[in-house]
Amino acid sequence: MNSNDVLITGIGLVSSLGEGIDAHWQKLAVDPPAPVIDDSRFPPYLVHPLPVIDWGLQIPKRGDQRQMETWQRLGTYAAGLALDDAGLKADEALCSTMDMVVAAGGGERDETVDTTILEASTTRNDRGVLLNEKLTTELRPTLFLAQLSNLLAGNISIVHKVTGSSRTFMGEEGAGVAAVETAAARIRSGQSSHMLVGAAFQTEHYDMLLGYELGGYLHRGPWKPVWQRGGSEGGGVITGSGGAFLVLESREHAEKRGRKAYAQLGPIVSGRARRRKESLSDALSALAAKTGLPGQKPILAVSGVSGAHAATAAEKDVFGAFPSVALRGFTGITGHMKEAQFPFAVALAALAVNNGSAYPVFDSENERPFDGDTSTVLATTVGYHQFEGIARVLAADTPGDDA
Amino acid sequence: MTKLTDHLGRPIVAVTGIGIVTSLGVGKQDNWNALTSGRSGIHPITRFPTDHLNTTICGTIDFLASSSKGATALTYELAETAAREAIGESGLPSEDFGGPLFLASPPVELDWADRFNLYAPGHSGTATDTVLEIARGLNSQDIFEAAQFGTIADRLADEFGTRGLPITLSTACASGATAIQLGVEAIRRGESERALSIGADGSVTAEALIRFSLLSALSTQNDIPEKASKPFSRDRDGFVIAEGAAALVLESLEAALARGATVLGILSGCGERADDFHRTRSKPDGSPAIAAVRAALADAGLSEDRIGYVNAHGTSTPENDKMEHLSLSTVFGERIRDIPVSSNKSMIGHTLSAAGAVEAAFSLMTMREGVIPPTINYDHPDPSIELDVVPNVKRSADVSSVLSNSFGFGGQNTCLVLAREPV
Numbered sequence: 026m027n028s029n030d031v032l033i034t035g036i037g038l039v040s041s042l043g044e045g046i047d048a049h050w051q052k053l054a055v056d057p058p059a060p061v062i063d064d065s066r067f068p069p070y071l072v073h074p075l076p077v078i079d080w081g082l083q084i085p086k087r088g089d090q091r092q093m094e095t096w097q098r099l100g101t102y103a104a105g106l107a108l109d110d111a112g113l114k115a116d117e118a119l120c121s122t123m124d125m126v127v128a129a130g131g132g133e134r135d136e137t138v139d140t141t142i143l144e145a146s147t148t149r150n151d152r153g154v155l156l157n158e159k160l161t162t163e164l165r166p167t168l169f170l171a172q173l174s175n176l177l178a179g180n181i182s183i184v185h186k187v188t189g190s191s192r193t194f195m196g197e198e199g200a201g202v203a204a205v206e207t208a209a210a211r212i213r214s215g216q217s218s219h220m221l222v223g224a225a226f227q228t229e230h231y232d233m234l235l236g237y238e239l240g241g242y243l244h245r246g247p248w249k250p251v252w253q254r255g256g257s258e259g260g261g262v263i264t265g266s267g268g269a270f271l272v273l274e275s276r277e278h279a280e281k282r283g284r285k286a287y288a289q290l291g292p293i294v295s296g297r298a299r300r301r302k303e304s305l306s307d308a309l310s311a312l313a314a315k316t317g318l319p320g321q322k323p324i325l326a327v328s329g330v331s332g333a334h335a336a337t338a339a340e341k342d343v344f345g346a347f348p349s350v351a352l353r354g355f356t357g358i359t360g361h362m363k364e365a366q367f368p369f370a371v372a373l374a375a376l377a378v379n380n381g382s383a384y385p386v387f388d389s390e391n392e393r394p395f396d397g398d399t400s401t402v403l404a405t406t407v408g409y410h411q412f413e414g415i416a417r418v419l420a421a422d423t424p425g426d427d428a
Numbered sequence: 429m430t431k432l433t434d435h436l437g438r439p440i441v442a443v444t445g446i447g448i449v450t451s452l453g454v455g456k457q458d459n460w461n462a463l464t465s466g467r468s469g470i471h472p473i474t475r476f477p478t479d480h481l482n483t484t485i486c487g488t489i490d491f492l493a494s495s496s497k498g499a500t501a502l503t504y505e506l507a508e509t510a511a512r513e514a515i516g517e518s519g520l521p522s523e524d525f526g527g528p529l530f531l532a533s534p535p536v537e538l539d540w541a542d543r544f545n546l547y548a549p550g551h552s553g554t555a556t557d558t559v560l561e562i563a564r565g566l567n568s569q570d571i572f573e574a575a576q577f578g579t580i581a582d583r584l585a586d587e588f589g590t591r592g593l594p595i596t597l598s599t600a601c602a603s604g605a606t607a608i609q610l611g612v613e614a615i616r617r618g619e620s621e622r623a624l625s626i627g628a629d630g631s632v633t634a635e636a637l638i639r640f641s642l643l644s645a646l647s648t649q650n651d652i653p654e655k656a657s658k659p660f661s662r663d664r665d666g667f668v669i670a671e672g673a674a675a676l677v678l679e680s681l682e683a684a685l686a687r688g689a690t691v692l693g694i695l696s697g698c699g700e701r702a703d704d705f706h707r708t709r710s711k712p713d714g715s716p717a718i719a720a721v722r723a724a725l726a727d728a729g730l731s732e733d734r735i736g737y738v739n740a741h742g743t744s745t746p747e748n749d750k751m752e753h754l755s756l757s758t759v760f761g762e763r764i765r766d767i768p769v770s771s772n773k774s775m776i777g778h779t780l781s782a783a784g785a786v787e788a789a790f791s792l793m794t795m796r797e798g799v800i801p802p803t804i805n806y807d808h809p810d811p812s813i814e815l816d817v818v819p820n821v822k823r824s825a826d827v828s829s830v831l832s833n834s835f836g837f838g839g840q841n842t843c844l845v846l847a848r849e850p851v
Contacts, residue, residue, distance in 0.1 A: 067560075070560075092707060125702070129598075130535075130577055131535045131536070131537060131577075134537075136556055139543070139555070139556065140554060140555040140556060142540075143543070143544070143547040143555040143556075143558075143559070144549075144555050146544050146547065147547075147548075147549045151477070152540075152544055153476050153477040153634065154477045154479045154480070156476075156540055156634050156635065157476075157477060157478070157479050157480040157481055157634055157638070158479070158480050160634065160635055160638045161480050161481065161638055161641070161642075162480075164638065164639070164642060166642035166643055167643075167707075168639075169639035169640070169642065169643060170643075170707045170708065170837065170838075172535075172639075173535065173598075173600065173837060173838065174535040174577075174598045175598045175599055175600050175836070175837075175838045175840065176600075176707060176837065176838045178702070178838060179702075179707055179837070179838025179839050179840075180707070180838075182702040182703065182704045182838075182839045183704050183705070183706070183707065183839070186704050187702070187704075188701060188702040188703065188704050188716065188839070189701070189702070190700040190701065190702060191599065191700075191702035191838070191839065191840060192597060192599055192606055192610075193597060193598045193599060194595055194596065194597050195533075195535065195577040195578070195596045195597065195598055196576075196577045196578030196581065196594075196595075196596045197576060197577060197578050199578050199593055200577065200578070200596070202593060203593055203595045206593075207595070207610070210617060210619070211613070211617075214616075214617040216613060216616075216617070231556035231557075231559065231560060232538075232556075234560060235538065235559060235560055235563055235575075236575055236576070238560055238563045238564055239538070239563050239566065239568070239571050239572035239575055240569070240572035240573075240576075241564065241566075241567060241572075243564075295592060295593035296592070296593060297582065297585055297592065297593050297594065299586065408578075410576065410578075411576075411578055411582055412578060412582075412593055413593075414593070
């Protein structure tokens with residue numbers, strides 16, 4: 026064991042399944058788990074909506090809540106859960122030296138203002154002037170701050186007093202992969218002793234669905250398991266609102282304050298397959314090989330599979346072909362949470378490691394039963410459009426040599 | 429023998445290539461000539477109508493092929509142009525750079541031009557239902573990718589052959605400095621011998637300008653555009669929104685020397701601290717900015733008295749310049765009156781996500797050329813800010829270490845310490 030091993034000592038989760046690690050473990054342990062689906066608000070699309078959240082539990086000041094839209098509230102809330110879970114919430118000294126990496130997209134636009142402008146645009150030839158006229162008079166001044174990518178981190182600093190440093194990575198699922206990878210590298214190298222890392226995604230807004238649908242990525246029609254959307258209408262992705270934050274600490278730091286860890290982060294590999302020019306399957310095989318796949322020993326792989334046809338087929342093609350790997354595509358249950366996919370996958374993998382048992386099969390046609398050892402679990406994310414990452418999540422007391 | 433590791437035993441990080449684009453022009457030499465001549469790149473807005481706007485001036489880049497093609501296209505072209513110059517200067521292969529990419533760029537949104545094209549009356553449902561319905565049938569990779577946050581870095585990675593998953597980041601107006609910091613950290617960790625750090629911002633649209641305007645952040649001194657940005661002046665009233673890019677090729681000093689590269693400067697320290705006070709205002713005592721400056725000095729292993737010049741964040745907003753003065757005078761004490769502190773933004777405006785990188789690039793040139801660019805438009809000094817701002821005219825000076833400050837919305841404070849030679 027090494028004093029700079031990267032331990033996961035706090036987890037904050039929110040999704041349509043509920044909030045907190047217990048709610049997620051219990052809902053996902055049901056065989057098969059039942060997704061929460063809203064098919065009425067954004068037809069012809071389905072979404073996995075947020076549960077009812079009492080924001081005040083993690084964001085006590087009303088004024089702070091008012092300064093944010095749902096995406097930032099959700100992320101700030103999930104970050105608070107992780108800090109609470111790590112026993113750091115009220116520890117101002119440790120929060121003030123804590124480093125933070127948040128993976129983020131943008132916040133919600135004002136749908137009413139957009140609608141007003143679009144409707145007026147059909148009767149006006151001077152669209153540029155129209156924009157100025159409406160935006161200068163109808164935009165709420167502080168909405169900009171609720172839209173800025175780095176202001177989720179900014180709000181976490183304000184609400185939870187995490188102020189050691191604050192960095193925001195952008196770029197869909199890849200941002201989540203890079204955030205976890207960079208945070209772990211900083212701890213492993215001694216550049217940081219404790220970090221907050223994670224992301225949130227709020228899908229229940231037309232503009233958030235538009236980000237996928239401009240590329241034709243959204244699934245239409247009735248819900249199907251995430252591996253079975255290939256022949257269906259649309260692009261295969263069903264989105265969900267949710268967030269995942271992790272508290273990462275060096276072994277030395279966690280031990281010094283007497284914290285037990287859920288698991289430790291082993292090697293994390295990331296990639297940028299050139300999908301237009303090369304086979305994604307080949308690139309994934311190469312990436313998997315870097316994490317020791319396929320090994321002899323059966324292994325659980327918690328997958329943030331998107332459902333997008335090409336990427337999902339490639340992932341099934343590569344990981345499904347390894348007899349030792351038992352995939353669990355949680356996205357079928359939670360929906361696709363974009364930047365939060367990889368942190369969420371790592372969190373679920375850490376829970377399986379900690380609890381010493383696997384998740385049941387989420388899709389019996391495409392996932393193998395698994396009753397093996399969960400002292401090492403994989404967390405994978407293959408982006409719906411680009412970027413990939415895999416982490417090995419290990420038992421906290423595994424010697425560093427194996428990590 | 430040259431020392432290859434720093435005071436903490438980490439690899440020393442050298443700069444071997446610099447590329448710059450601002451409203452003053454393309455390329456580091458043209459930019460440097462203009463900047464040291466005290467020329468302003470600020471001009472009236474022509475990209476979009478200015479009816480109903482309180483601010484009608486900017487420092488946009490209107491001379492590139494993508495200047496009218498939307499924020500993603502222009503930000504890409506800016507980044508690519510700066511990176512090509514930097515890699516070219518470094519002598520590394522321009523199609524197989526071989527190190528990671530760290531890109532500071534603005535958050536992306538679908539341009540209004542595209543949004544209008546996604547709307548047509550006569551569909552059932554609301555306007556936003558219509559937008560989604562039309563998007564569904566659109567099948568345009570261009571519009572889709574323009575609205576993806578990872579697109580620009582992905583294309584740059586293709587273009588220059590950078591390694592691995594590229595990182596796109598935002599720390600608001602400190603982003604450019606953070607991109608450099610990430611590169612420095614990766615080299616110090618031994619993950620790579622080199623890194624490409626870019627700050628690029630081509631996101632000035634009517635909506636972007638209006639958003640800053642609604643927060644009262646922008647200057648409204650439209651009458652003489654080149655006079656509007658006046659950091660540290662009594663009559664300053666906001667920043668001038670601008671575009672630009674800079675790229676740095678970072679290398680471990682060891683690798684740079686081994687291949688015989690020209691070392692343009694050293695990235696000796698990075699420091700940061702988040703502010704928990706307010707979304708746009710700094711803590712009144714300036715403690716986070718002070719802590720960021722001190723962290724950068726400590727990281728560089730330098731005491732305050734070694735800094736010969738401060739490249740200020742100097743936005744020309746009433747709040748920033750006051751807070752920056754408070755922070756500097758707290759860290760440097762009485763000596764701050766004798767340290768030249770100038771703001772490039774007086775000439776190029778605030779290049780937002782690019783600013784930290786652009787100003788780091790100019791800081792390196794300041795040391796190498798032995799010339800400090802001025803703070804122009806310094807006609808009415810703010811009596812409460814006693815600084816040597818290098819008023820209006822460049823100054824020759826032997827500068828061996830520079831502090832470059834970057835502060836941003838969301839409590840972002842990032843400071844870099846750059847040196848002419850390894851210390």
